[in-house]
Structure formats: structure tokens, C-alpha cells
Amino acid sequence: MNSLFDLTNQTAIITGGSRGLGEQMADxxxxxxxxxxxxxxxxxxxxxxxxxLQDKGINVLALSCDVSQKEDIEQVISKTIxxxxxxxxxxxxxxxxxxxxxxxxxxxxxxxxxxxxxKGTFLFSxxxxxxxxxxxxxxxxxxxxxxxxxxxxxxxxxxxAYNTSKGALITLTKELAIKLAPYNIQVNAIAPGFFPTKIxxxxxxxxxxxxxxxxxxxxxxLNDLDGIILLLSGxxxxxxxxQIIAIDGGLSSIL
Numbered sequence: 001m002n003s004l005f006d007l008t009n010q011t012a013i014i015t016g017g018s019r020g021l022g023e024q025m026a027d028x029x030x031x032x033x034x035x036x037x038x039x040x041x042x043x044x045x046x047x048x049x050x051x052x053l054q055d056k057g058i059n060v061l062a063l064s065c066d067v068s069q070k071e072d073i074e075q076v077i078s079k080t081i082x083x084x085x086x087x088x089x090x091x092x093x094x095x096x097x098x099x100x101x102x103x104x105x106x107x108x109x110x111x112x113x114x115x116x117x118x119k120g121t122f123l124f125s126x127x128x129x130x131x132x133x134x135x136x137x138x139x140x141x142x143x144x145x146x147x148x149x150x151x152x153x154x155x156x157x158x159x160x161a162y163n164t165s166k167g168a169l170i171t172l173t174k175e176l177a178i179k180l181a182p183y184n185i186q187v188n189a190i191a192p193g194f195f196p197t198k199i200x201x202x203x204x205x206x207x208x209x210x211x212x213x214x215x216x217x218x219x220x221x222l223n224d225l226d227g228i229i230l231l232l233s234g235x236x237x238x239x240x241x242x243q244i245i246a247i248d249g250g251l252s253s254i255l
Contacts, residue, residue, distance in 0.1 A: 004236035008033035011084040012233065013076065015067050015124060016094035018045040020197035021143070024222040025091055025229045030058030032230060035084045039065035039076050040094060059084075067094045067120030073127050081131070089139045089233045090128045092121040092169075097162040101154065110161045117165035118172065125176055125187075133183040140176060141232050142189040144169040146248045149191070156210075166191075170244050177242030186241040188232050193248025195220040216249030 012029045016022040017038030030036045030053055038046050038053075043064035050062035061083055065072040080087055096116045098109035125140050132138025147157065148166035157163070173189040180187055194210050196219060211218055228247055231237050246252040 010088035012089035068115040113161035138185040
């Protein structure tokens, strides 16, 4: 049974893996035996997180990367192959947001959010899938959000570009799952609910209101993602692809 979740000698790239949910997923996959590559635009934070993971005995590589830039992605892939030899798991976790009323939403902020959240996921998946196809196996995990499932009241979250980008990731996940199935590459998405992260600090003033609407009665904890990331990264999910799995305490069931 343990072999279904054993990632020994496998290599996982986690974009935006230097903090929050990304750091938690890097830690979980590393403890399961995987070599870890974390990358983001903030390479200093990546280095700090890498040091913490190394203290736990995890093999880790910290790299700088703007996921909206193809050249940066190619550098990460090249350095990953050079150090670890394979790329078995990709977690597309990098994301950004911008809060503003729809009627005044700046065009440049819309473009930036879609570039990072959607274009970045497309470019990284495309580049990594070429390596995975050569290996005839791989796992790609996209990080969407429960905000993708329905509209959000502006008094709670006035972030139309973020919500739209997370909806686009659902369709992209299904498209990639179909296109990459012949290469034995499984593509799925996790849709977290309300977790305490840098992006969701905007919810601080609404914490009690939000918690009251969640059937589980609380916000998510970082380790609530441990089980699903292990499932989708290991052999246990070899026949699961194209799925969007909400980790939200039941919130999406009542939306």
C-alpha cells in the first residue's frame, strides 16, 4: 500500500513553492521521498524555504523563475534535469491577483494576472510535458480555486481577473488531460477553498462570515492539502485524470 504514495527517486517542480500552499506541498512531497525544485520570482525567499527543507533531509533546488517567460521556464527545466535527471511531477502553483472594482479594473493588471495564472501554467505544462512524454509517465497538478465555480460578491472578493483565471485553469486541466493521456501523463487540478495564504489575506475582515458558510465550520489548514497532493503525485492516481478536486470543507457543495 505504501508504494502507491512513495515518491522516492522522483522529482517534483513546484512553481511558487517558496511560501504558503506551495511550501506546504513541497514539504509534503519531499517527505514522501521526492527531489524538490521550488521556483518563483523571489529567489531569495526560495533559498530560505530550500534551507528549511534541507534541514529536514529533503533534496531541494531553489531557482528564480517568472512563469510567464518561456526562457525562465527552460532554464528551470534544464537545471532540474542536470541535477536530478528526470521531471516526474509538476505542480503549477504560481499565482497572483489584483483587487479592484470591475468598472475600474486596470487593463494592465488584468493582463498580468492572466499571464501568470493561465499563460504561465500553459507554458510550464507544455515544456515539462515534452520531457514527461519522453519518459512515458508524469503528473501535472494545477492549482485552481473554489472561486472558479461561481461568481463572488464584490464585498467579499473584488478580483475578477483572479477568479476568471482560476476558471480557465479548469478547462485547461481537462484539455491537457485529454491531449497528454496517450503519453501516460495524468493531469488534474486542486481547487482549494479559503486557506490562510498571502493572496487570501484580503479575507481577514470576513473570516467569521466565511467560516459560518463553510459546512466544516472553519478555514482550511495548510496540512489539509497533504492527502490530495500525495494522491495526485503518486501511483495511486494512475487512472485519475482530468479531474477538479475541491478541498474546501464542503463549501462548493452549497454554492
